[in-house]
Amino acid sequence: MVWLIPLLGLLAGIMFGSMITWSIPLAMAKYLSIAVLAALDSVLGGVRCILEETFNGLILLTGFLTNAVFAAFLAYLGDKLGVDLYMAAVFVFGIRIFQNVATIRHHFLTRILNKRDVHATPDSE
Amino acid sequence: MNFKKKYGWQIYLAATFILFGIMLSIQTQTQNRLASELAYQSTADLTIMLKNLSDKRHLLNAEITEAEQRLEEYQQDYADDTRMIEYVNNEIKRLDILTGQASVAGPGIKIILQKENLLYSDVVGLINELWNSGAEAVAINNIRIIDTTAIGFLDALNTTYLTCDKEILEAPYTITAIGNSNILEKGLTMPGGIVDNLEFFKIYPEITIEEEILIPALAEKKVLRYAAVPAKEEQNT
Numbered sequence: 191m192v193w194l195i196p197l198l199g200l201l202a203g204i205m206f207g208s209m210i211t212w213s214i215p216l217a218m219a220k221y222l223s224i225a226v227l228a229a230l231d232s233v234l235g236g237v238r239c240i241l242e243e244t245f246n247g248l249i250l251l252t253g254f255l256t257n258a259v260f261a262a263f264l265a266y267l268g269d270k271l272g273v274d275l276y277m278a279a280v281f282v283f284g285i286r287i288f289q290n291v292a293t294i295r296h297h298f299l300t301r302i303l304n305k306r307d308v309h310a311t312p313d314s315e
Numbered sequence: 316m317n318f319k320k321k322y323g324w325q326i327y328l329a330a331t332f333i334l335f336g337i338m339l340s341i342q343t344q345t346q347n348r349l350a351s352e353l354a355y356q357s358t359a360d361l362t363i364m365l366k367n368l369s370d371k372r373h374l375l376n377a378e379i380t381e382a383e384q385r386l387e388e389y390q391q392d393y394a395d396d397t398r399m400i401e402y403v404n405n406e407i408k409r410l411d412i413l414t415g416q417a418s419v420a421g422p423g424i425k426i427i428l429q430k431e432n433l434l435y436s437d438v439v440g441l442i443n444e445l446w447n448s449g450a451e452a453v454a455i456n457n458i459r460i461i462d463t464t465a466i467g468f469l470d471a472l473n474t475t476y477l478t479c480d481k482e483i484l485e486a487p488y489t490i491t492a493i494g495n496s497n498i499l500e501k502g503l504t505m506p507g508g509i510v511d512n513l514e515f516f517k518i519y520p521e522i523t524i525e526e527e528i529l530i531p532a533l534a535e536k537k538v539l540r541y542a543a544v545p546a547k548e549e550q551n552t
Contacts, residue, residue: 197330199336200332201336206340216345216352219346229334230335237328258490311350
């Protein structure tokens, strides 16, 4: 239930994004993709922080934006320099996303197991 | 303060999610566009597309070649037909002139004969001499003379009338002939020729060279009732 508002936000964002007719130039598609990857990492990081109870909204928002922009800029710079910084970003963000997902899963699992234990204890006694 | 503490993280997370959703859907759209853009297709796909297109091009080229060939054939046929029709038309015109089906105009001579002392055989002789000298069309009193025309005479009421195909001719008789007028004239007036002979019988034909003579067509079309090309010969032609 507490996750309803953020989920609705995600849905609203997707709907709004599919409604706008403005489209980015195809040459920029590569940079946007890496920005999306960075954004996904930030979002998952935010969720993890909530579960770890170290969440700060401002840090999430600023991290989200700067990560996305910087990732795109890094990919662009890599193209200009002829170095595949793009691949480095994909690699790093990919690892972090998996780590974040693993942590989130871990937290959820421990919560659910703890709840069950709380309910189970009186019955078993 | 309490509200902010309770819902703060949700609002921040929701805002982030909204931004993330927008980025996600824009990126999806862009990727869809990329998939249909030729420049971003994989080499394998492009190779297959290229192969298909060049196969199609070869087929179309073959079709073009065939169509052009057919067009050329049709044009050739058409030209052949046109030449054939032209040839046949020219032949028909020539035969019409020869058989008297068409009126003819051209240079030639005019001979005027008086009735006195004239025999039908003299007229026949004159006409023969004209044919001999290369006349291409001859008429007497504007009646076309062809290969089957008969010149004769008719005795009636103590008068002899000259006839052409059993039609009475009125004197003076005018014979017109189309051909090389000089040769025609010389053919008649050469020493010892027909005009010299006619002088013995006190017949003096009046010969004039004309630049333009008009000879009419036969009044009636000649119909062959018995003569026909033998079957054997027809097969050969």
